[in-house]
Amino acid sequence: MTFLDFLNFHLVPGVVLGSIYAVGAIGITLVFGILRFAHFAHGDMATLGAFVALALVTAGLTPWAALPVAMVAVALVAIGVDKLFYDYLKARPKIMTVMASLGVALMLRAVVQVVFGVDPRTYATGIVRPDDYFGLLLRSRELYTLAAVILIVVGLTLFLRHSRWGKAMRAMSDNPDLARLSGVDNRKVTMLTWAIVGALCAASGFMLGINTELDSMMGWQVLLPMFAAAILGGVGRVEGAVLGGLIVGVAEEMSIFILPAQYKAATAFVLLLLILLVRPRGLLNGKVL
Amino acid sequence: MDLLGLANYAVFMAILIGIYALLALGLNIQWGFTGLFNAGIAGFFAVGAYTSAILTSLPATGRLGGYELPLLVGWAASMVAAGLIAWPIGKICLRFRSDYLAIATIGIAEIIRLVIRTEGWLTGGVRGVTGVPRPFGELDYMPSQIAYLAIVATLVLVAYLLVERQVKAPWGRMMRAIRDNELAAAAMGKQVEARRLQAFVFGSALMGLAGALFVHFNRSITPEAIDPMIATFLIWIMLILGGSGNNRGAILGAALIWIIWSVSELLTDRLPTEIAVQAKYARVFIIGLTLQLVLRFRPEGILPERQAGSPPRR
Numbered sequence: 001m002t003f004l005d006f007l008n009f010h011l012v013p014g015v016v017l018g019s020i021y022a023v024g025a026i027g028i029t030l031v032f033g034i035l036r037f038a039h040f041a042h043g044d045m046a047t048l049g050a051f052v053a054l055a056l057v058t059a060g061l062t063p064w065a066a067l068p069v070a071m072v073a074v075a076l077v078a079i080g081v082d083k084l085f086y087d088y089l090k091a092r093p094k095i096m097t098v099m100a101s102l103g104v105a106l107m108l109r110a111v112v113q114v115v116f117g118v119d120p121r122t123y124a125t126g127i128v129r130p131d132d133y134f135g136l137l138l139r140s141r142e143l144y145t146l147a148a149v150i151l152i153v154v155g156l157t158l159f160l161r162h163s164r165w166g167k168a169m170r171a172m173s174d175n176p177d178l179a180r181l182s183g184v185d186n187r188k189v190t191m192l193t194w195a196i197v198g199a200l201c202a203a204s205g206f207m208l209g210i211n212t213e214l215d216s217m218m219g220w221q222v223l224l225p226m227f228a229a230a231i232l233g234g235v236g237r238v239e240g241a242v243l244g245g246l247i248v249g250v251a252e253e254m255s256i257f258i259l260p261a262q263y264k265a266a267t268a269f270v271l272l273l274l275i276l277l278v279r280p281r282g283l284l285n286g287k288v289l
Numbered sequence: 290m291d292l293l294g295l296a297n298y299a300v301f302m303a304i305l306i307g308i309y310a311l312l313a314l315g316l317n318i319q320w321g322f323t324g325l326f327n328a329g330i331a332g333f334f335a336v337g338a339y340t341s342a343i344l345t346s347l348p349a350t351g352r353l354g355g356y357e358l359p360l361l362v363g364w365a366a367s368m369v370a371a372g373l374i375a376w377p378i379g380k381i382c383l384r385f386r387s388d389y390l391a392i393a394t395i396g397i398a399e400i401i402r403l404v405i406r407t408e409g410w411l412t413g414g415v416r417g418v419t420g421v422p423r424p425f426g427e428l429d430y431m432p433s434q435i436a437y438l439a440i441v442a443t444l445v446l447v448a449y450l451l452v453e454r455q456v457k458a459p460w461g462r463m464m465r466a467i468r469d470n471e472l473a474a475a476a477m478g479k480q481v482e483a484r485r486l487q488a489f490v491f492g493s494a495l496m497g498l499a500g501a502l503f504v505h506f507n508r509s510i511t512p513e514a515i516d517p518m519i520a521t522f523l524i525w526i527m528l529i530l531g532g533s534g535n536n537r538g539a540i541l542g543a544a545l546i547w548i549i550w551s552v553s554e555l556l557t558d559r560l561p562t563e564i565a566v567q568a569k570y571a572r573v574f575i576i577g578l579t580l581q582l583v584l585r586f587r588p589e590g591i592l593p594e595r596q597a598g599s600p601p602r603r
Binding site: 040114227265272 | 326378381387395396399400406518525529567571577578580584
C-alpha cells in the first residue's frame with residue numbers, strides 16, 4: 001500500500017467520520033457538562049435531524065440548503081423534549097433524567113420509523129466520483145462536511161468564549177449555584193443549551209446521512225462512538241470533544257489493520273474503557289461526574 | 290379460539306412472564322437496591338442463552354457444541370458466564386456515577402451482538418444454535434409446557450426468596466445506604482465500589498439464567514431472537530412500573546407489561562398490512578411514552594419499596 005492509498009482509503013474517511021462524531025460529541029459534552037447527565041436520546045435526535053432534512057430535500061431544497069432549516073427544527077424539538085420530559089425531573093437524582101432520555105430515544109426513533117419507514121434512504125442518487133487534488137481523492141460532499149464542521153466549531157468556540165450567553169453557559173458548567181447567585185438565569189441557559197444541542201444533533205445526523213445513507217438506526221449506532229469521543233476529550237470541553245471525535249473516527253478506520261472488519265464498531269468501546277481506566281478526566285482534563 | 294387453545298396460550302404466556310420476572314429481579318438487584326443503571330440487559334441475557342445452548346445442545350457441524358452436558362451444568366455456566374462479563378465492566382465503571390455504567394453496558398450489549406453474529410464457529414452465526422434439549426421435552430405438548438412452567442415458576446420463587454432474604458439481611462440495608470447516600474456509607478467504612486460490583490455481578494448472573502431458561506424453552510436461538518434495545522427497555526419499564534426496590538413489584542410489573550405488550554402485538558397483527566408495519570413502531574412509541582408517564586405520575590411504581598419503621602421513600 002502506498003502512502004497516498006493509506007491517506008485516501010483510511011485517513012480521509014477517518015477524518016470525515018471523526019469530524020461528524022466531533023459535532024455529535026460537542027452536543028453530548030455540553031449536556032454532560034452543563035446539565036450534568038448522559039443524554040441517550042442524542043443519537044436518535046440526530047436521526048430525526050437527518051430525516052427532517054430528507055423531507056425538505058424531497059420538497060425541493062438542495063441538501064446543504066436543507067441543513068440550516070433542519071438544525072432550527074431539531075433545536076425546537078430539543079427544547080420541547082426538555083420541557084415535556086426532562087424539566088420536571090430536575091429535582092430528582094440525575095440518573096432519572098438519563099432513564100427518561102432513553103425513553104425519548106425510543107420515541108424519537110419510533111416517530112422516524114412510522115413517518116419515513118425503515119428502508120435505507122439517500123439525499124441524492126447516483127455515484128459521486130471523487131476529485132483528484134494532487135493525488136488526494138476527495139468528494140465535494142466531504143469537503144463541504146469538513147468546512148461545515150470547522151465553521152460550527154469555530155463559531156461555537158467564539159460564542160462560548162466571548163458572548164454574554166456563552167459565558168453564562170460556561171459559568172453554569174463550572175458551578176451552577178455560583179452562576180445562579182451571580183445572576184445567571186439557569187432556565188434560560190438550559191433552553192439555550194438545548195437549542196444549540198438540538199442544532200448540533202441535526203448537523204451531525206445530516207452529515208452522517210450525506211456521507212453514508214439514512215437509516216432509522218443510524219443515530220443509535222453512532223451514540224457509543226460519540227460518547228467515547230466526549231469522554232476521551234474530557235467531559236465539558238468543546239475542543240476535547242473535537243479531538244476525541246477525530247481520534248475515535250480515525251481509530252475506527254484504522255482498526256481494520258488489527259481487527260476483522262466486522263468489529264469496527266467495537267473500537268469506540270475499547271477506547272472508552274481504556275480512557276476510563278487510565279485517565280477518566282479525559283485527554284484535556286474535563287469533569288468526572 | 291377454543292378453550293384448549295386459550296389454555297395453551299395462557300401457559301405459554303406464563304412461562305415467558307416467569308423468564309421476564311427473573312430479568313426484572315436481576316435488574317432490581319442492580320437498580321432497585323443499588324442504583325446501578327444497566328442498559329445492556331439483553332446482552333447478559335444473550336450470553337446466558339448461548340452459553341447454556343452450546344454446552345447442552347446436540348452436535349452440529351460448523352460450530353462448537355455437542356457436549357450434551359446436563360441441564361443444570363448449562364444453567365450454572367450461563368450464570369457464571371454472564372457474571373464474568375459483568376465483572377470487568379463493573380470494575381472499570383463503578384468508580385464513577387452510574388451514567389458511565391449505562392454507556393458501557395450499551396457498548397457491551399452491542400459487542401456481544403457483534404460476536405454472536407460474527408463468530409460462526411462459536412454461535413452458528415445467523416443460523417444460530419438448534420437442537421437445544423428441553424426438560425420433559427419428550428412428553429406431549431401440553432404436559433411438556435406445564436412441566437416447563439413448573440420449572441420456571443420454581444426458579445422464580447427460589448430467586449425471589451433468595452433475593453428477599455438477601456435484601457432483608459444487613460447486606461440489603463448496606464446496599465440501600467450506599468444507594469441513598471454514598472458519601473455517608475463510605476464514611477461509615479462501607480466498601481462502596483466492591484459492594485456495587487457484587488450487586489452488578491449477582492444481577493447479571495440472574496439475567497444470564499433467564500437467558501438459559503429462554504433458550505431451553507425455545508429449543509433454539511438465533512441472533513434475531515434478541516432485539517437489544519426493545520428487550521432491555523421492556524424490562525426497565527416492568528421494574529419501574531411494578532415498583533423498583535420491591536421484588537413483588539418487579540414480578541407484577543413483568544406480568545403486566547408482558548401481557549400488554551403481547552396483546553397489543555396480537556391486535557396489530559390483525560391490521561391490514563399497509564398500516565401493520567407502522568403500528569408495530571407505534572407500539573414502541575407508546576412503550577417509551579409509558580415510561581415517561583410512570584416517571585412523572587407514579588415514580589415509585591404500583592408497589593412502592595417498603596421500609597421498616599419509616600414512611601415510603603419518595
